Amino acid sequence: MVSVERTFVVNKPVDVVVDYLKDFSRAEYWDPGTKSCRRNDSGPIGEGSTWDNVSEFWGRETRLTYTLIRLEPNRLTFVGQNKTATTTDDITLSPRGSDTSISYHADIEFSALAKLAAPLMGSELKRLGDGTEDQLTRALNNL
Secondary structure: OEEEEEEEEEOOOHHHHHHHHOOHHHHHHHOOOEEEEEEOOOOOOOOOOEEEEEEEEOOEEEEEEEEEEEEEOOEEEEEEEOOOEEEEEEEEEEEEOOEEEEEEEEEEEEOOOHHHHHHHHHHHHHHHHHHHHHHHHHHHHOO
């Protein structure tokens, strides 16, 4: 398993951040690896909503289906799956005056032969984590 964690502050209140992040299709704007992300269902976004995500990693496209498994006033959790990996993105939000502290924790569990490459992927995933922090901060601060 590879884990990436970042904690940072944005200049928006928690409710605005939750409202923005619960729509995972917006990952196109804040996740440097995401090429496209489309919602599979309709209606209000809630626990059980799903998205098809296409990301690029090491020059190769990979597709995952993400499901929102937790939607709370201060916490969101998405699980993405395909045949080679399961990723859990857990986002905890804390008010800091009128700002929000975001703790973003991603765990990527590889299956089958992909487990052998996990140690090599760790540094690339940590680099993507840095890019995610930068882009997500910019996206939220510009709302």
